Amino acid sequence: MDEILKALGSALRCQCSDAGVGGKQTRIYGILNVKVLNGSELNIENPYVILKLVTTTDTSIHTTMKTAICYQKGDPCWNEEFTLYVEDPDHQLLQIWLHNSSSMYDQGGIHEQVGARNWQFRNLTSKSARTQEVRFHKVKDGYEDEGDVQGKIMVKMMYTACPYYTAFEDVCPHQKAPTGTPQDGGLLVVIIHEARTLYSNHHRNPYVSLLFQGELRKTVAIKNTRNPKWHEEFTFILEQPPTKENMHFEVISTPGKGIIFRKEESMGCIDINAIDVVKERRITKCYELQNTLRGCWLTVELQWRSSN
Structure with missing residues (x-):
C-alpha cells in the first residue's frame, strides 16, 4: 500500500503543477486509500461492502466503490483496495455500508442494507496507513441507527493531502x-x-x-x-x-x-x-x-x- 500511495502522491504533484484553474473542473484536495480486509460477527450470508464519499452540506455523492460479494462460509475475507479522491475534506465524510446479497445461484433475488458507519476525515492519518476496526450500526429504513451493532470489519486506511492544485479530470482513472x-x-x-x-x-x-x-x-x-x-x-x-x-x-x-x-x-x-x-x-x-x-x-x- 505504501508504494502505491507514494506513486499516487508523485503523480498528483506532477499533475497539480500543470493543472489550470478555471472551467468547470473539480478541485481535488487529497487521496484516500482504503483496503477492506475482513469481517467478523456479521451473522449474514453473502456480504459485500460499499464505500461512499458524501458531502455533509447537501445530498451530493462524489465517489462510490464496491467490494465483491463473499460467498464463502464463515467470516468473510476481501483484501480489496480502493482509491477515492477527496474534494472537500472539511465537509465530506466516508460512509461504509454493509449489504448482503441473495445466493450465488439466485442473482435476481433481493439484497438487504444491513449495516452502516460514517467516518470523519479527522479520524484518519496522513503519516502512515493504519488498520482500524469498523463496527457497523444496524440500518433502519436506509439510515444508520446508532443503537444495535451489526458486526465489524477491519480496514486499512490512509489519507494523503494534496498541497497543490489539481483537478478531478486529471487524476481520476478510466x-x-x-x-x-x-x-x-x-x-x-x-x-x-x-x-x-x-x-x-x-x-x-x-x-x-x-x-x-x-x-x-x-x-x-x-x-x-x-x-x-x-x-x-x-x-x-x-x-x-x-x-x-x-x-x-x-x-x-x-x-x-x-x-x-x-x-x-x-x-x-x-x-x-x-x-x-x-x-x-x-x-x-x-x-x-x-x-x-x-x-x-x-x-x-x-x-x-x-x-x-
Whole structure:
C-alpha cells in the first residue's frame, strides 16, 4: 500500500503543477486509500461492502466503490483496495455500508442494507496507513441507527493531502473510452446511486429499471426500504455522442418470493436527456421522480468518456 500511495502522491504533484484553474473542473484536495480486509460477527450470508464519499452540506455523492460479494462460509475475507479522491475534506465524510446479497445461484433475488458507519476525515492519518476496526450500526429504513451493532470489519486506511492544485479530470482513472470504441463515439457510464422517500401501496423492495436505445438494464432489489442504496454501474458503447436521446428510469417495487397475490408496483419514473453529460463529462444529480403521489428522488451519476 505504501508504494502505491507514494506513486499516487508523485503523480498528483506532477499533475497539480500543470493543472489550470478555471472551467468547470473539480478541485481535488487529497487521496484516500482504503483496503477492506475482513469481517467478523456479521451473522449474514453473502456480504459485500460499499464505500461512499458524501458531502455533509447537501445530498451530493462524489465517489462510490464496491467490494465483491463473499460467498464463502464463515467470516468473510476481501483484501480489496480502493482509491477515492477527496474534494472537500472539511465537509465530506466516508460512509461504509454493509449489504448482503441473495445466493450465488439466485442473482435476481433481493439484497438487504444491513449495516452502516460514517467516518470523519479527522479520524484518519496522513503519516502512515493504519488498520482500524469498523463496527457497523444496524440500518433502519436506509439510515444508520446508532443503537444495535451489526458486526465489524477491519480496514486499512490512509489519507494523503494534496498541497497543490489539481483537478478531478486529471487524476481520476478510466476517463477515456476503452480500446475498440468507435472513433467518433464513446462510452456512456450510468451509475444509479440511491433513492429517497419512495412510496408504494403494498410492499417496498425497490429496484431501478433503465431503458436506453432499446436496451433494458436493472439493478438488484433492496429489501424493505424507502431509501435504497444501489451504487450499480451500467455502460453503453455508442457510435455517436448521445445528444438527442433520453434515458428512461423507473423505480419499481417487487413483492419478493412467496407472495404470488401481489404485483410489482411503480414508485415513480424520470426521463433524463444525455446531452448535458457530453458537455460536462461527469454529472451527479438528484432527480425528482414523476408519476408518484409524494416527493420521491433518484440520484444518478452520468459520465461520458470519448474516444479521443
